[in-house]
Every structure is written in structure tokens, then in C-alpha cells.
Amino acid sequence: MPAPTERAARIGGQVEAFVRDHVIPYERDPRCGPHGPSDALVLEMREKARAAGVLTPHIRDDGGHLTQRETAFVLRLSGLSPLGPVALNTAAPDEGNMFLLGKVGSDEQKRRFLDPLVRGQARSAFFMTEPAAEGGAGSDPSMMRTTAVPDGNHWVVNGRKAFITGAVGAQVGIVMAKSADGACMFLVDLPDPAITIERVLDTIDSSMPGGHAVVAIDGLRIPADQMLGHSGEGFKYAQIRLAPARLSHCMRWLGACVRANEIATDYACRRHAFGKPLIDHEGVGFMLAENLIDLKQAELMVDWCAGVLDGGAPGTVESSMTKVAVSEALMRIADRCVQVMGGTGVSGDTIVEQVFREIRAFRIYDGPTEVHKWSLAKKIKRDRTTA
Template identity: 65%
Template sequence: MFESSARARALAEKVSRFILEEVIPYEKDPRNHGHGPTEDLVRELRAKAQAAGLIAPQLSEEWGGHGLSHRETATVFRAAGYSPLGPVAMNVMAPDEGNMHLLERVATAEQKQRFLRPLAAGTVRSAFLMTEPEGGAGSDPSMLKTVATRHGDDWVISGRKWLITGAQGAGIGIIMARTGENATMFLVDMDTPGIRIERILDTIDNSMPGGHAVMNLDEVRVPASQILGEVDQGFKYAQVRLAPARLTHCMRWWGTAKRAHDIAARYACTRHAFGKPLVDHEGVGFMLADNEIDLKQAELMIDWCASVLDQGSLGTAESSMAKVAVSEALFRVADRCVQVLGGMGVTRDTVVEQAFREIRAFRIYDGPSEVHRWSLAKGVKHRYKDSTAGTAKQA
């Protein structure tokens, strides 16, 4: 039903070879540390991807990509995610991938040349500055505290942000700020006066370059020409970015979960205990069977949503369902893999330990499961509340 195109399958095979031969050997590189791969390592990996013709393949040909559909992107991104470094190498990692998607659809021609062109080429990184500390915007964007005020031909932005992925080392930023009762997005160079990183948070995950920063915006002056889209339309544009970004997260981390499963399954087939291979013990074999079920269900959910998105009709509810179902299924897979490996599962001798940490964080990023369930529950109430009286009478 969701068979991908021949070109997507061929590209995914090429990506798989690239990940196995070129990227996985870098996973033990000392430059791949607690706050993500260093800028030097990112440049080295992207040079290899560029040589292989694998930089940002989801983008249109105008921006150096292959012009993939969302369904084709799913096939390719799953292959890229087989190593946590794969999406970084291919320039399809968050937040850059989501920012490129937004710029391609909303930015002016001039803004695309200035901001999208280098981002698409992988020569600079970007950050998306929306989330704020306690009391500000997080899962509820309406709580946005950062303020932008008009000063002649410029806007002046002040506020604080936190959990800003990739800010350290980024050259481009998209700032979300309140403008009256609404919000507006602004494109900035990250060396603009007034933009300051307070600290880099120590987090459970470490796959994204630059880590996650706490930031201070102190009267950051931005010309009106760098407004992304229209004034007061920031909340709308956030959905343009976030709905597909949730899905591409699912695609990438599916690949990582599949890698963890492959490692655990091979281990279970070769490691013996109590007179037979671990896989022949139901307690282990059944966990691997459940992994196969979760991986297939997650794959089908991703492909269905990607196909709907290609038709332009993926709603917020569907993207929420996918985010919850896939992130929790993949975490179950990673958790079982740690268990199957036993003591080795909690070491860094394999990538399984990192897969567990990264996918655990994914259950929170782009909206925790509970927020998505709450949103879905509101939809249930809206659909059924007017029919309760009739149902009661029938009962």
C-alpha cells in the first residue's frame, strides 16, 4: 500500500552503504562528545556526504536536493538514521531540516538566497528560538514572553530562551517573539549584538551539534526585511514547521531503533545461557518479536502520514497521533534492546545505550506524549459532546 518509488529505494540503498562504510566508523571518534559532534567533525562528515551527493536530499533540486516527496523522504531518512551521526552528515538533522522546510515555503526570494542557500549546502547550521524557561512558551506557545517592538524600520527583541538546539556554533537563527497579541518570526545572524548563550545544558541526549542552550536576547535589533513571512503570523508558521518536523523525527529515530534491534537480535542468536542461545528463551525471543511488531507498526504509521502529507491534508491530530505512537513504540524497542544485551546494554560498547537515551528524549521534544494526548482528547470531546444526550436516550 505504501510502496516507495524506485528512485527512493535506490537512494536509500546508497544511503545505507554510505552510513555503514563512511559514518558508523566515526561513532567512536573523540570529537563526538557529550554536547554533540564538534564543528570539525560535522564539516568532515558533510564533506563525505557532499562527495556522495547526499546532502539534504529532501529539498528541491533548486536548493541542491533530489526533490523528494514526503513518502520518499521517509524511506531515505530511515536509512540515514541507522547511525545517530547519519542525519548530521547528510544535513537532515533537527533543527536544520525543519528550518529548511519552513524557509523553502515561507521566506522571500532574497531571504532564501541569504539564509536557505548556505543552510541547504550544509556550510552553516541554524537554531529555532521558540522554547522559553519557566513561565514562558513551551508546549503552550501562547505563553510566549519574548517581545519584539517596532522601532522605525527595525524591530527590537528582548527575552530569554532555553533548550535551543544547536545554538552554539549556529550561523542562522529563527526567533519567535510576541508582537502584541500575536507572534512573529524573525531571521537573524547568530552573531547579531544582543544574542548571548548563557550556558549549554547537560542533557540525556548528545546527537545534535551544539547541544541545547539557554539564551538571552537583549535588545536584539533586526531589520523589518528579516521578518519571516508576515507580521503576527508566527503561530501559523510554527505549525507549518512543526507538523512535518514531528514526522521527520519519527523517520530518523526509526532508523536508530532498527540499528539497536539488529544489534540485540544478533547478540541473542550468538550468546548462550542455560544450554541454548538467548533467542531460544521465550523471555528474550518474545522481546525481539515485540520489537519486530513495534517497528513495523511505526513504519506503517510514518508511511501513512507521509502519504497524507504529500496530499496536503495531514492535520494536527494525525501528526500528534504519529508523534505519540511512533516515539513510544521506538522507545519500547530501544528499552527491550538494552534488556536483551544485559550488562552490555548499559555500556557504550554498542550504540544501543545511546539509542535508548536519544529516543527517550524524543518522547518529549516537539511536544511530550501527554500534550498530544490532551490535544487529541479535546478533539474527542468536540466530536462526541453533542451526541451524548441522544446516546443516553438510546441506552
């Protein structure tokens, strides 16, 4: 893996120092709940990040982004705490939404919707997934049932959405719906009386502000100039967001597993059993050795995919491969960390058990492993047939 650029090394060093010195102490803050840190805690951490010059570190002062390889280096370090991405404004869904708006949004849309996100003054939500019980869109976005109908210089949107991360407390929404032309994306100010939070789901993960909500959209009127791009091109814009967003998940959770492995290694070197440190027992030492191997392989996969994106390719196949390889490797790492630490590993005394929960959810978010493998298998067949 090539060494980080001078710019990435400088920013990454500042990010790591801030996370270790200022964010990690917040991990025991009572404002961290089952549906993520409170908005008051988020704003408090972001004010400190702003003062330290590390808020939204992957976006340059001129509005441009670091390269994907540079972003990988920086976002991995922001992920050393589950609170790090939230504190530094590198978390999902905001990070992916900022990327999409930067690529597709008009100048006015960027001023109104993107700028507050980049400044860390607002959170956003991406309204795509729909309730499975109603046959709505999930892993297959073509099943979308939410409708968008033109009405003069407005669009009227109706439907229900599910697993909408950060909907509670968000100020910016990107709503996907289906018009007669196909999928569309709309930008909306939140809250809106036509958008009702029906409930916030109790899920295995707990790092994202606002949790994951089920939402009803009833007669939402959106001015036509708040459509992102053009009617029927929503899936094309989703593809612009897709590969980088998949990859940034890998970056952040790689950092979390680096930290979990640090904690497990420290525990194994200090804890004694049967007359010697745990790490001197092969069953424990071998697990930590396997963690180092998986961490390095995950790092290399992320860097490889980032290089593909930096080369201008869409990276759809490469990001699928990376998402599968990295999420599965990180699950093995998190599981071993829990196992090495025994009872302590399943307790809340360290963030190891939270990392385990978060990584388990990551194997589903941005496409389950099995969907990515199915998509890759289709490509294998297609390539073989046309060869």
C-alpha cells in the same frame, strides 16, 4: 505499505550504503561529546557526504522536496546511525527550518539564509521555547514572553529562551517573539552580540551539535525585511513547520531503532547462556519478536501520516497520533534492546545505550506524549459536541 518509488529507492540505497560504510565508523570518534559531535567532525562528515552525492538527499537539485513518503524512506535510512542525520544534513532543527524557509521565505531570505543550510555549510537554531521558571513558552507557545517592538525600519527583540538546540555554533537563527499583533518570526545572522549563550544544558541525549542552550536576548535589532512573513502570523508559520518536523523525528529515530534491534539480535544469536543461544530462551526471543511488531507498526504509522501530508492536508491530528504511537513504540524497542544485551546494553560498547537515551528525550521533544493526548482528547470532545 506501498513499495518506495524508484527515486526514493535509488536515493535510499545510496544513503544506507554511505551511513553503514562511512558514518558508523565515526561513532567512536573522540569528537563526539556530551553536547553532540563537534563542528569540525560535522564538516568532515558532510564533505564526505557531498563527495558521495548524498548531502541533503531529501531536497532536489531544483530546490523542491521529495514527497513526504519518499522522505520517510530516505530519512529512516539516514537515521541508522545517531550521526547519520548530522552527516547527511537531514537532522533537526535544520531539516525543519529548511522546510519552513522553503515554504514561507522571500526570494532574498532563501538566498541569504536557506541556501547555506541546504548546502550543508551552516547550521541553524529555532528560538521558541522559554525558561519554565519564568513562566515562558514551552508546550504551550501562547505563554511566550519574548517581545518584539518596532523601531523605525527595525524590530527590537528582548527575552530569554531555553532548550535551544544547536544555538552554539549556529550561523542562522529563527527567533520567535510576540508583537502587539501576536507571534512573529525573525531571521537573524549568528552569532550576534545581543544574543548570549548563558549555558549549555547537560541533557540525556547527545546527538545534536551544539547541545541545548539557555539564551538571553538583549536589545536584538533586526531589520524589518528579516521578518519571516508578516507580524502576528508566527503561530501560523509554526503550524507549517510542525507536522512535517514531528514526522521527520519519527523517521530518523525509527532508523536508529532498526539499527539497535540489529545489534541486539546479533548479540542474542551469538551469546550463549544456560546451554543455548540467548534467542532460544523465550524471554529473549519474545522481546525481539515484539520489536519486529513495533517496528512495523511504527513504519506504517509514519507512512500513513506522510500520505496525509502528501495529500495536501495540514496533518495536525495525524502527526500528533503518529508522534505518540511511534515515540512510545520506539521507547519499548530501545528498552528491550538494552534488556536483551544485559550489561553490554548499558555500556558504551555499542550505540544501543545512546539510542535508548535519545529515544527517551524524543518522547518529550516536539510535544510530550501527554500534551498530544490532551490535544486529541479535546478534538474528540469537540467533534462529539458538534455532531
